[in-house]
Amino acid sequence: MPQDSHIQTIGHIDLVFADWRPLRHVQDPLYKDLSAVARIGDSLFLACDETASVERLRRMKDGQFGEHRHFGLDELVDLPDGAKGEMDIEGLCAVDGFLWIVGSHALKRSKPKRDESEADDALRRMEQVGRESNRHFLGRIPLVEEAPGLFMPTHSNDGRRAAWAKFGKGKSALNDWVADDPHLGPFLTIPAKENGFDVEGLAARGDRIWLGLRGPVLRGHAVVLDLEIAEKTPGRLKARRIDGERRYRKHLLDTRGLGIRDMRFDGNDLLLLVGPTMSLEGPAFVLRWRDAVHADVSGVIAPDRIEIVAELPYRLHADHPEGIDLWAEAGPEALLVIYDAPALERTDPDTFTVRADLIAPSGDRVRSNKRLKARAKALAAE
Numbered sequence: 001m002p003q004d005s006h007i008q009t010i011g012h013i014d015l016v017f018a019d020w021r022p023l024r025h026v027q028d029p030l031y032k033d034l035s036a037v038a039r040i041g042d043s044l045f046l047a048c049d050e051t052a053s054v055e056r057l058r059r060m061k062d063g064q065f066g067e068h069r070h071f072g073l074d075e076l077v078d079l080p081d082g083a084k085g086e087m088d089i090e091g092l093c094a095v096d097g098f099l100w101i102v103g104s105h106a107l108k109r110s111k112p113k114r115d116e117s118e119a120d121d122a123l124r125r126m127e128q129v130g131r132e133s134n135r136h137f138l139g140r141i142p143l144v145e146e147a148p149g150l151f152m153p154t155h156s157n158d159g160r161r162a163a164w165a166k167f168g169k170g171k172s173a174l175n176d177w178v179a180d181d182p183h184l185g186p187f188l189t190i191p192a193k194e195n196g197f198d199v200e201g202l203a204a205r206g207d208r209i210w211l212g213l214r215g216p217v218l219r220g221h222a223v224v225l226d227l228e229i230a231e232k233t234p235g236r237l238k239a240r241r242i243d244g245e246r247r248y249r250k251h252l253l254d255t256r257g258l259g260i261r262d263m264r265f266d267g268n269d270l271l272l273l274v275g276p277t278m279s280l281e282g283p284a285f286v287l288r289w290r291d292a293v294h295a296d297v298s299g300v301i302a303p304d305r306i307e308i309v310a311e312l313p314y315r316l317h318a319d320h321p322e323g324i325d326l327w328a329e330a331g332p333e334a335l336l337v338i339y340d341a342p343a344l345e346r347t348d349p350d351t352f353t354v355r356a357d358l359i360a361p362s363g364d365r366v367r368s369n370k371r372l373k374a375r376a377k378a379l380a381a382e
Contacts, residue, residue: 010330011358015044015057015338016066019352023070025084026051031347031354034338036202036262037323038092038099042149045099046323046338047089052079052134054092054099058150068352069152073101076141076155080168085134091202091211091262092323097160098140099153102202102211105136105174106192129191136172138211139164139237140204165237174199174211177239177247184223184250187216193279201263203270205293210270212260215277221252221300222260222274243298250298253289253306258282262323264335268293271309271335273324284321286310286335286359309333309361318343327358334360 020029028050035049042059053072057065074083091102109129112122142160143151155162165173178184178197190196192215201212207230213223226249227239239247258274261284265271270292275284286309289301312321320340327334337357339346346355 008360009357010334010360013336013356013358014064015046015354015356016064016068017055017057017352017354018068018070023051023053024072025086029349029352030055031342031352032340034340034342034354035088035090035322036092037325037336037338038094039325039327039336040094040143040151041145043094043151045092045094047087047092047101049088049090049104049340050086051089052081052083052085052087054089054101054153056152071153073137073141076153077137077139077162077164079137080133085132087137088132088135089137090198090200090214093202093204093209093264094143094151095204096206097143098204099143100140100202100204100209101137102199103135103137104192104198104200105138105172106198107131107190107196109191109193133167133169133172136167136175137164138167138172138174161235163231163235163237165239173238178225181246181250183218184216190216195278198259201260201272203263203265205265210263210292212263212272214259214261217255217257217259217277218252220254220257222255222258222272224251224253224260224263224270224272225249226251226295246298249296251292251295252300253287254300254303255287258285261321264324264326265293266326266333271324273321273337275321281316283314284312286312286324310335310359312337312359315343317341319346330358331360334358 030048033048033050036047038045044057044065046055056069058067060066088104090104093100110125112125141153141162142157144154144157187197192198195215198214199211200214203210208228211225229237232238243249255274259277261275262273268291270289272287276282288307288309290305322340323338325336327336342354
């Protein structure tokens with residue numbers, strides 16, 4: 001598909017990983033399953049949704065990011081399923097000396113295998129809905145600058161310590177906080193790929209965090225949860241009661257049926273990467289939610305506060321946008337975009353390299369979601 005005039009690809013960044021095969025519990029090259037990204041200084045942190053780890057790349061003199069280092073999070077936090085249990089990390093944010101991390105908090109239904117000999121076998125497999133405890137992580141890990149611009153996660157440093165919301169084999173704090181929510185509670189028992197509860201975006205500022213949901217999408221509206229976090233006891237995070245008895249504000253944004261895949265602050269505005277929900281293929285956009293930081297009550301966000309920044313080129317079965325971050329040296333509105341299921345021409349298997357995009361909006365800016373509605377409708381008709 002030709003690129004839309006609403007976006008300019010202004011460059012590329014090669015991300016060079018180490019050989020993935022010696023890593024424990026890793027079945028595929030890490031670059032095939034990237035799900036989140038966050039940059040601080042010369043350090044680029046990435047997550048693969050099939051592991052319980054974060055990956056760090058370092059900016060090199062030639063502009064690439066390499067010198068890959070793998071950090072198993074079981075060595076920094078208490079994971080109920082240990083290192084073998086995937087965390088399904090879908091959001092990273094590096095701010096104020098911490099790396100914030102969130103798992104999807106999602107259930108998943110087993111998929112039928114291609115070689116199922118009997119139709120009944122496939123049906124029985126699809127009856128299985130699983131809960132993986134590591135996916136319910138929400139917390140922050142201190143970062144220490146071991147060299148200029150090079151940061152590493154650590155359990156504790158200079159009075160700061162790793163801390164997270166309560167989670168375990170049977171339940172998690174975030175699920176408990178939304179369990180009686182009339183909009184979200186009914187979706188907690190539904191698998192992610194079926195419009196169930198699924199966290200895929202994270203942004204943080206001080207002790208306030210925003211969680212973007214890929215699902216559920218409610219009558220075309222995506223959901224952002226806005227929490228104020230306190231460390232009540234050493235190592236334990238808890239959300240304050242800020243909206244009556246609720247521990248979060250709930251913001252609904254008309255995304256014309258698209259779910260949130262990532263988020264990042266740009267000043268007081270919140271940039272939202274939105275794309276298809278469930279297992280659908282379709283277009284992805286970057287939206288700007290104007291003055292999001294001052295939205296201090298729950299409600300539906302006025303459409304005139306939502307602006308389309310970019311429409312990302314759409315490819316079937318490849319290049320699914322999963323993460324964004326600001327890239328100031330490429331321009332004041334430039335963004336890095338990483339992809340899940342990268343196209344073959346974007347990768348070099350011999351050097352474990354994948355190419356991320358640098359994008360910037362063109363001059364054609366739209367300050368409402370009318371274009372989003374029209375474009376999504378046109379693509380659906382193709």
